[in-house]
Amino acid sequence: xxxxxxxxxxxxxxxxxxxxxxxxxxxxxxxxxxxxxxxxxxxxxxxxxxxxxxxxxxxxxxxxxxxxxxxxxxxxxxxxxxxxxxxxxxxxxxxxxxxxxxxxxxxxxxxxxxxxx
Amino acid sequence: xxxxxxxxxxxxxxxxxxxxxxxxxxxxxxxxxxxxxxxxxxxxxxxxxxxxxxxxxxxxxxxxxxxxxxxxxxxxxxxxxxxxxxxxxxxxxxxxxxxxxxxxxxxxxxxxx
Numbered sequence: 001x002x003x004x005x006x007x008x009x010x011x012x013x014x015x016x017x018x019x020x021x022x023x024x025x026x027x028x029x030x031x032x033x034x035x036x037x038x039x040x041x042x043x044x045x046x047x048x049x050x051x052x053x054x055x056x057x058x059x060x061x062x063x064x065x066x067x068x069x070x071x072x073x074x075x076x077x078x079x080x081x082x083x084x085x086x087x088x089x090x091x092x093x094x095x096x097x098x099x100x101x102x103x104x105x106x107x108x109x110x111x112x113x114x115x116x117x
Numbered sequence: 118x119x120x121x122x123x124x125x126x127x128x129x130x131x132x133x134x135x136x137x138x139x140x141x142x143x144x145x146x147x148x149x150x151x152x153x154x155x156x157x158x159x160x161x162x163x164x165x166x167x168x169x170x171x172x173x174x175x176x177x178x179x180x181x182x183x184x185x186x187x188x189x190x191x192x193x194x195x196x197x198x199x200x201x202x203x204x205x206x207x208x209x210x211x212x213x214x215x216x217x218x219x220x221x222x223x224x225x226x227x228x229x230x
Contacts (some may be wrong), residue, residue, distance in 0.1 A: 004160060009158075013161075033219075034216060036220070040161060040221075041222060043126075043220045043221055043222045043223075044206065045220075046217065046218070049217065093161070094162070095161075097216040098225070105151075105163045106163075107160075107162035110160045111160065
């Protein structure tokens with residue numbers, strides 16, 4: 001099976017600082033990665049679609065200047081939460097898919113629990 | 118828009134009990150339906166899926182049937198094990214692919230010996 005690794009699994013940061021979360025596909029090349037977040041007692045919500053070599057596509061209501069996504073290679077996408085605030089505390093999880101095959105499952109990372117204090 | 122509603126947890130069962138986790142959806146078109154499972158410390162893993170009405174997905178003793186008339190995709194297992202303790206997510210995707218998913222809130226299952 002395909003493996004997606006996400007790092008860190010937990011992070012605590014101070015309000016106003018930035019946090020970077022990495023999502024790596026370990027044994028396949030991923031042209032597309034997806035970033036989700038989940039607030040307590042709510043669903044996992046898609047934040048953005050990350051395409052290798054091009055700008056990310058953000059879902060409605062997600063601030064692109066606050067959640068910076070970089071997909072510089074076929075195996076790595078990063079999500080940077082800039083100037084984090086307590087309301088950004090959430091569970092962030094990425095998924096990746098193989099190129100040119102939209103009818104296969106997405107493979108998920110372990111998720112990152114972000115706490116902003 | 119598309120949405121998924123699943124029962125709140127936690128669901129607490131004894132080993133060998135019967136499991137049902139309810140999931141209903143709202144969607145336009147013909148979505149595909151999924152159950153994902155997340156074991157402690159791991160990523161979400163696809164458990165089973167169904168791509169059209171009346172399809173039954175099954176894996177590891179779990180089953181779910183795509184019911185278009187009731188817009189449901191309930192997860193069932195006849196005899197749960199302690200190792201089934203995890204968080205279960207119901208999800209759907211649009212008919213354009215399997216990767217862009219709309220999730221339910223997740224249901225935590227706790228199975229005791």
